Amino acid sequence: MIKSSFSNIQSEYLALIDHTKCVRCKRCIQNCGWGTYSFGGDKIIADHSKCVACGRCYTYCPEDAISIIKNPTVIRENGNWKDNHIKSIWKQSETGGIVISGMGTTFKYKKYFDHILLDACQVTNPSIDPLREPMELKTYLGKKPSKIELDFNEEGEPILKTKMPPQIELQTPFVFGAMSYGSISLNAQKAMALAARALGIVMNTGEGGLHDDLIPFGKNIIVQVASGRFGVHRDYLNSGIAVEIKIGQGAKPGIGGHLPGEKIGLDISRTRMIPLGTDAISPAPHHDIYSIEDLRQLIFAIKEATNYEKPVSVKIAAVHNVAAIVSGIVRAGADIIYIDGYTGGTGAAPNIIKDHVGIPIELALAQVDERLREEGIRNEASLIAAGSIRSSADAVKAIALGADAVAIGTAALIVMGCHVCGKCNTGNCSWGITTQRPELVRRLDPEVYGERLYNLISAWSHEIQEVLGAMGVNSIESLRGSRERLRGVELTDAELKVLGIKHAGL
Amino acid sequence: MITIDASGMHYKDLNKLIREGIGRGIKKFFLENVNGQYYIGDGIKGDDIVININGVPGNDLGVFMDGPTIVVNGNAQDNVGNTMNAGKILIKGDAGDVVGYGMRGGRIYILGNAGYRVGIHMKGYDEQLPVIIIGGKVGSFFAEYMAGGVIVLLGLNDTDDTCSDYFATGMHGGVIYLRKKIDFSKYSKEVDLYEADDKDTAFLKKYLLEYADNFNIAFEDIMDKSFYKIVPSSARPYAHLYTSA
Numbered sequence: 001m002i003k004s005s006f007s008n009i010q011s012e013y014l015a016l017i018d019h020t021k022c023v024r025c026k027r028c029i030q031n032c033g034w035g036t037y038s039f040g041g042d043k044i045i046a047d048h049s050k051c052v053a054c055g056r057c058y059t060y061c062p063e064d065a066i067s068i069i070k071n072p073t074v075i076r077e078n079g080n081w082k083d084n085h086i087k088s089i090w091k092q093s094e095t096g097g098i099v100i101s102g103m104g105t106t107f108k109y110k111k112y113f114d115h116i117l118l119d120a121c122q123v124t125n126p127s128i129d130p131l132r133e134p135m136e137l138k139t140y141l142g143k144k145p146s147k148i149e150l151d152f153n154e155e156g157e158p159i160l161k162t163k164m165p166p167q168i169e170l171q172t173p174f175v176f177g178a179m180s181y182g183s184i185s186l187n188a189q190k191a192m193a194l195a196a197r198a199l200g201i202v203m204n205t206g207e208g209g210l211h212d213d214l215i216p217f218g219k220n221i222i223v224q225v226a227s228g229r230f231g232v233h234r235d236y237l238n239s240g241i242a243v244e245i246k247i248g249q250g251a252k253p254g255i256g257g258h259l260p261g262e263k264i265g266l267d268i269s270r271t272r273m274i275p276l277g278t279d280a281i282s283p284a285p286h287h288d289i290y291s292i293e294d295l296r297q298l299i300f301a302i303k304e305a306t307n308y309e310k311p312v313s314v315k316i317a318a319v320h321n322v323a324a325i326v327s328g329i330v331r332a333g334a335d336i337i338y339i340d341g342y343t344g345g346t347g348a349a350p351n352i353i354k355d356h357v358g359i360p361i362e363l364a365l366a367q368v369d370e371r372l373r374e375e376g377i378r379n380e381a382s383l384i385a386a387g388s389i390r391s392s393a394d395a396v397k398a399i400a401l402g403a404d405a406v407a408i409g410t411a412a413l414i415v416m417g418c419h420v421c422g423k424c425n426t427g428n429c430s431w432g433i434t435t436q437r438p439e440l441v442r443r444l445d446p447e448v449y450g451e452r453l454y455n456l457i458s459a460w461s462h463e464i465q466e467v468l469g470a471m472g473v474n475s476i477e478s479l480r481g482s483r484e485r486l487r488g489v490e491l492t493d494a495e496l497k498v499l500g501i502k503h504a505g506l
Numbered sequence: 507m508i509t510i511d512a513s514g515m516h517y518k519d520l521n522k523l524i525r526e527g528i529g530r531g532i533k534k535f536f537l538e539n540v541n542g543q544y545y546i547g548d549g550i551k552g553d554d555i556v557i558n559i560n561g562v563p564g565n566d567l568g569v570f571m572d573g574p575t576i577v578v579n580g581n582a583q584d585n586v587g588n589t590m591n592a593g594k595i596l597i598k599g600d601a602g603d604v605v606g607y608g609m610r611g612g613r614i615y616i617l618g619n620a621g622y623r624v625g626i627h628m629k630g631y632d633e634q635l636p637v638i639i640i641g642g643k644v645g646s647f648f649a650e651y652m653a654g655g656v657i658v659l660l661g662l663n664d665t666d667d668t669c670s671d672y673f674a675t676g677m678h679g680g681v682i683y684l685r686k687k688i689d690f691s692k693y694s695k696e697v698d699l700y701e702a703d704d705k706d707t708a709f710l711k712k713y714l715l716e717y718a719d720n721f722n723i724a725f726e727d728i729m730d731k732s733f734y735k736i737v738p739s740s741a742r743p744y745a746h747l748y749t750s751a
Contacts, residue, residue, distance in 0.1 A: 088751075097749030225589075228627060229608030233591040234549040234570045261742045273610055273631040275654055278679050278741040283651050287626040288585050288604050297544065301569045301588065304521055305549030351751060426750055 008090040011048035011071050015057065019043055021065035028057040028066060033430035033440050034423075055419040056430035088351070099351045102424025102434060103410060104251055104343045104388055107355050111343075112362035112495070113394045117504055119485040121472040128474055130465035136475035137461055139405050141242075141382040142167035142311040143335045165335065166311045168222075168241050170405060171200030172461040173476055174395070177340075177386050177409030178224055178246065178315065180208025182259045182268050182280065183347030183424070187444040188416060188433045189214060194450030196220035199457050202241060204407075207257065207282055209271035210236055222313065225302065227256060228282035230272035234305055242336065243302050244313040245295070247286070250344025250387040253317030253358045257282035258348070263427055263436050296332035303333075311335035318342060318364035318387065319357075323371035330372060330381045338407065339364055341387020345410040347434060348425035361387040362401060366499045369402025369481050378481075392460035396467050401499070402481040415456050416449045508532050513539035517564065521545055528555060537561070542583070547571050553593075565602075568595050571612070584621070587614045592634070596720055603645070609636040609655065613713070616640045617721045619663070623647045628680060630654030639717050646670040652738075653679040658710065660728060661686040674736060678743050682736040683710060685728070693736070696743045702733035 015036050017028075022044060029037040029044065036050040037057070051068060058066040075083050084106075088099050121127040128135070143165040150158045176192045183206060190213065192203040197220045204222040205214075209231020214221060223240035225232050237243055248254065259268075259280035269276045289295050299312050313336035314329050316322070326337055341361025346354065365385050372378040385403035388410060389395055395406045414420065417431035424434035432444030464476065473479055487504040488496050496503055508527055512520050520543050524535060533554050537546070540561030547557055547568040555574035562583065568576050569588040581599035585607065592611040603621035606614050611634035619642035626647065628636050636655035642663045649657055652674065659682065661668035668686050675694045683702060690699065702710070710733065718725040 091749055091751070095749040098747055099751050100748045101751035229589045229610075229629075232570075232589050232608070233610070234551060234572050237549065237570065258744060260745065269631075273634075274629050275631065275679060275741075278653060279744065281627075281651055281653070281676065281678065281744070283627065283676075287623050287647075287650070288588060288607050297565055297585070301545055301548055301566045304518075304545045305570045307525070348748075350748075422751065425748075 007094055009087055009094075010073060010075075011051065013051045013053045014048045014069050014071050015046035015051045016067045016069060017044050017046060018065045018067070021063045023063055023065075025062060027060055027062065031056045031060045031430060033428040033435060033437070052421040052423050053419065054421045054423070054430045056417070059417075100348050100425050101351055101354070101422045102346060102348055102426075103420055103422040104345045105355045106422065109343070109360070112360050112491075112499065113390075113397050115489050115491050115495075116362070116397050116499070116501065117487050117489060118393075118396065118400070118467060118471065119487070120470040125472050127472050128469040130462075130469040133469075134474065135465040135468055136477070137172045137464060139170045139173040139476060140167040141170065141313075141336050141384070141404060143381060144379040146379055166242075166309055168202060168311060168336075169200070170202065172457060172464075173399060173403075173405035174199075174201050174457050174460070175222070175384060175405055175407045176201070176203040176412050177344075177407040178204035178206040178222075178244065179347070179409055179413075180206030180224075180230075180259075181211055181271050182208045182263060182436070184413070184434050185429075185432055185436060185441040185444060186211055186213065186267070187441050187446050188413070188449075190446035191416060191444070191449035191453060192412060193217040193220060194446055195453035195457065198450070198454045201457065204244060205231075205240070207246060208259075208268070209273060210239055211267070211271045215239055224315075225298075226282050227284070227286045228280060230274060230280060230282070233273070237302060237305050237310075240310070242311045242313055243306065244315055244336075244338065245286075245298055245302070245334075246315045247289070247295075248315065248317035248319075248340070249346060249349075250317045250340030250342050250358055250361070251346035252349035252353045253319050253342075254284060255349070255353055256284040265436055268436065292328040292332050295329065295334075299333045313338055313384070315340065317344075317357075318359045318361055320359060322359065322364045323367040326368045326383075327371055327375055327377070330377050334381050336382045336384060337368075338384040338386060339368060340407075341385070344387035345413075346424075361385050361398070363495075363498050365398060365401045365403055366483070366501075370500055373481070392463035392467075395460065396464055396479070397486065399476060400479050400482050400486050402483075404480060411456070412453060415452050416444060507534040507536070509536040509538060511538050512543060512561065513541065515543065517543040517545055521548060524550065524557070528552065534558070537563075545569060547574060547576050547593075550574050568593065571595075573612075581618070586616075587612065587638075590614075590636070598721065600642070601640075605640075606636065606638045606657075609638070610634055611636050613637045613639075613716075615717050615720055616642075618642045619644065621645045623650065625649045625652055625655075625657045627651045627653060628655040628657070630680060637713055639713060641717075641721070643668040644670070647672045647675070649674045649677055649680075649682055651676040651678070652682070655680045656683070656713075657681075658683045658713070659685065662723075662728070674738075676743060677736075677738045678741050679738060684734040684736065685731050687734055696739055697736050698739050700735045700737070702735045706733065706735055 034050045149161040196203045207226035221240040226246040314334040315338035342358030382404040385398040386407035429435040486501045535557045542564040544564040549570040551572040553573040566585045572591040575594045584602035589608040600618035601620040605624045622645035639658040
């Protein structure tokens with residue numbers, strides 16, 4: 001028998017060093033979180049097997065002496081037996097483990113956003129120039145009353161008589177998706193907190209508790225309650241602008257979470273309020289939620305604990321009967337529902353789940369919006385769409401399909417240098433994002449990346465204003481659920497029906 | 507001190523009265539004719555606050571509670587002490603399902619039995635040590651995913667089976683003390699069984715004296731047997747389940 005350390009799996013990438021350019025500054029050794037580089041007497045040598053193509057080394061090489069290339073040694077091509085099948089079989093036969101990875105699925109499923117086109121005005125109704133005219137992106141998340149009543153003061157001015165349920169006021173229809181301290185570094189969270197405050201939007205703690213350093217950002221933070229109840233206590237519930245109950249996540253519908261003990265250092269232990277070094281296990285279900293009625297019970301337990309002053313959001317993964325599920329959640333009393341599509345990201349999830357479970361956000365969203373309208377309860381809750389919003393175009397299309405706002409997670413990490421290598425679970429992130437190693441975390445400057453996040457969301461907001469102007473509407477609210485402004489290309493009748501849109505040309 | 511007649515009252519109104527009372531500096535609350543109102547003591551804070559309940563409180567009694575004491579002179583329903591941070595809940599009867607879910611601190615003492623899913627994902631943190639003592643027996647899924655704290659199962663009501671199936675599955679922290687030996691085949695593979703030693707007994711004494719005193723039962727009757735102790739085999743039961751892509 002061959003010794004067990006022998007592996008069939010060859011290096012995926014090659015880290016090539018141009019020794020004529022290399023000045024042996026060793027910056028690559030220092031920058032690589034994976035230990036790819038070492039100094040071999042007189043020159044840098046690379047252990048290709050460790051390279052994940054995270055891009056840190058060549059970005060920081062002052063001499064441009066590094067190229068990362070795909071290993072040209074091929075696994076014999078086969079249309080049926082793909083590389084990932086063969087490699088997984090080898091890996092699992094060598095380890096006996098469930099294959100896990102970070103980020104969203106790498107499978108090439110059809111991306112519906114790429115088959116949807118937007119409308120614009122020509123002649124009959126004028127477009128609006130967003131550079132000259134006001135263009136409202138402000139969005140309120142929360143339950144809206146089905147009617148409003150007005151009183152008039154002595155001057156005859158109207159005064160709102162209806163008591164408005166609590167709302168989150170967003171200056172632009174974006175939120176940062178839930179990413180916990182533990183799955184990402186505190187500096188990555190701080191970058192989002194700074195950007196959220198500057199932009200007038202919100203970030204989300206994920207199920208990792210609220211670090212003391214983030215408490216001053218409370219008005220721009222949604223705090224999350226999930227099945228492990230990490231860091232959840234009365235003050236935590238009251239320290240954010242809203243509370244989110246996490247039921248599911250697009251990358252891993254139906255399964256729990258698991259932060260391994262080696263990542264539970266002192267600071268994370270304190271923030272999650274759990275012992276040092278033990279696994280932080282979030283069970284698959286909340287053990288107090290086995291029904292819509294039970295969900296209602298937790299929603300109102302939170303409302304009682306926060307004196308009915310905070311909207312309560314419920315986050316679910318987009319799955320087969322999502323419209324009926326969301327209808328139930330609305331009736332359970334949720335003010336906001338966050339729907340995460342199957343291409344959403346994660347800090348770690350089994351590939352079998354990530355690659356094969358859930359449905360596209362576009363289809364889920366269209367069906368949910370339709371169902372809630374049919375039932376006359378669309379005003380009862382706001383919808384946040386998530387699951388790899390890659391551009392402002394995706395955001396606009398999501399809103400036209402029925403979302404009130406969109407969440408971005410992976411895109412925010414890409415701002416911080418993420419190259420979507422999908423190795424978040426290992427904790428070696430060279431960019432200091434999905435790691436707790438102090439020497440790696442230190443390199444992520446929250447101020448710098450906070451500003452870049454601000455830039456990205458500002459740019460996307462301007463782009464949305466351009467699109468709204470072209471469509472002749474002057475407020476993002478006017479676009480919400482306006483599927484008449486969308487057309488499909490390269491879509492079947494069944495797909496068009498689910499999306500509730502016409503084919504282009506009609 | 508204030509007495510509230512809860513008969514016919516919606517939980518929202520009852521809990522508002524309690525919150526407002528606490529805001530006015532009232533320390534002792536006597537709730538009469540309680541009949542299934544949810545969330546009594548939800549998220550309230552203050553070590554010197556005492557709520558005395560006559561009747562049957564509804565689900566989520568003491569959820570997110572942080573310090574006060576609740577005394578139930580009868581039975582309680584589901585989710586007692588859900589995600590509780592500190593304080594004490596005394597139940598002079600039986601409790602329903604899901605007692606002390608995600609509980610991080612404080613004590614829940616139950617004179618009678620408790621239902622399914624007791625002590626799921628209980629966790630200790632720093633100096634916080636949650637303690638649940640059950641006088642009778644519990645249902646299935648006891649101490650699942652238990653991550654910290656202490657649960658004591660006394661079996662004082664002379665039944666042989668004090669707990670049921672799926673016992674301590676996924677337990678990765680904390681300790682369970684049993685006054686009666688149970689069918690070991692029901693144990694999860696993730697836990698080990700020991701006989702309690704003097705150190706354990708000394709530790710238990712502190713809480714059991716209080717328990718006996720609170721429920722007016724003889725301490726000697728509780729300590730008439732030697733205890734068994736159950737601890738997780740590993741703080742990381744699933745560490746070898748995964749391999750990185």
